Amino acid sequence: MKTFKANLPMLRAATLLCLAIVLCTCGRAQEETLPQTSEELQEALRTRRGELRELTKEVEELEARLAEVDPSFAPNATLVAYETIGTANFDNFAEVQATVRAAETAMATPEIPGRILRMNFEAGDPIRKGQLVAVLDVEGTETQRAELETAASLAKTVYERQQKLWEQNIGSELQYLEAKNNYERIQQQLKAIDIQANKRNVYAPLSGTVDQVMLRTGETAAPGTPILSIISTNDLQIVADAPESLLSKVKLRENVGVRVPALGIEFRAPVTRIGRTVDPANRTFEVEVDVPQQYISQLKANLLAEVEVLNFQADDIIVVSQDYIQQEVDGQRYVFVAEEEDGDLVARKTYVTTGQSYNNRAIIESGLEVGARLITNGARGLTDGQPIALSQSPLQQPADAKISSTNG
Incomplete structure (x- = not known):
């Protein structure tokens, strides 16, 4: 009898192997008549999986009945760890x-066109508002100013002479006014040239760091075109x-x-x-x-x-580690809890509905109650109704956890 009990695991394995061989044999016998479309193949797969679950369930029932008839064949209790289910507050981020x-951010841009004679900054350099960024070549402007200065000198002489003649009642008023207007017009042109010449210098509009230099020394800048950017x-x-x-x-x-x-x-x-x-x-x-x-x-x-x-924010929610949640072939999720039956502890498969999850932890929307003893270490490989022994050091559930918007 002891020898038979020792060989019980081998007998279970042999039984399952025989069942698998029978299924495979039947499958080969029906291979020629198997459906070929995707829908028919999926239906056949679901049928075979259902048959496998039924056969596995029958094996478990036979083992349980055998243990009832002869207690010497009852499997040894499996040592597991557990945590007591509680509630906590959770945030969903x-x-x-x-x-x-x-x-x-700002751009240093010239107001007049010209070739860059000097660039004073490189990318990454610190810069202060008002610092000289670049100097443009305004040679054409200087030539134009020299011509205007000559014209202004002549216009001034003509204006002064016409003024003296007008004061002596010599000449017409029209000649005097034309000379005066011509002189004043050239003076305004000189002022405009000076203003334009002053724009040869490009200054920083913002204090910060030079992020990017767009134009280098020798390149031509156009009005409104950035020379460098500042952050x-x-x-x-x-x-x-x-x-x-x-x-x-x-x-x-x-x-x-x-x-x-x-x-x-x-x-x-x-x-x-x-x-x-x-x-x-x-x-x-x-x-x-x-x-x-x-x-x-x-x-x-x-x-x-x-x-x-x-x-999302909620209070008093049950949450467990996703490591303890297992899944059937049809997608149903379940956990194992420790329950006392006739004075013995057994593992009971409990189907659960999960909600949002974060950091490998999931909300349990239904299936578990506060106070239940959730089997943690050792849950893999357990069967429904299998005898267990609880570890003396139960795991404690954390008080808080974050939950993401991922539906589990």
């Missing part, structure tokens, strides 16, 4: 992709394009979580601006968060970031 952006490094922002489904969730001045994966930086900061329009192309709206001063020196513009927006 929607994750939105974002970018680090300078709060202020303000004193203030940075996190800018995210949030889907319109979060419009009611994002609140001005409410804190959100920010993470910069490249640097491993995480912080919480209030929302400073919410876009007033939704982009029709991707159905998103803009959300801005100011970077706290202690992180500005570590971050750089255009770094990728992630923003976590509170999407």
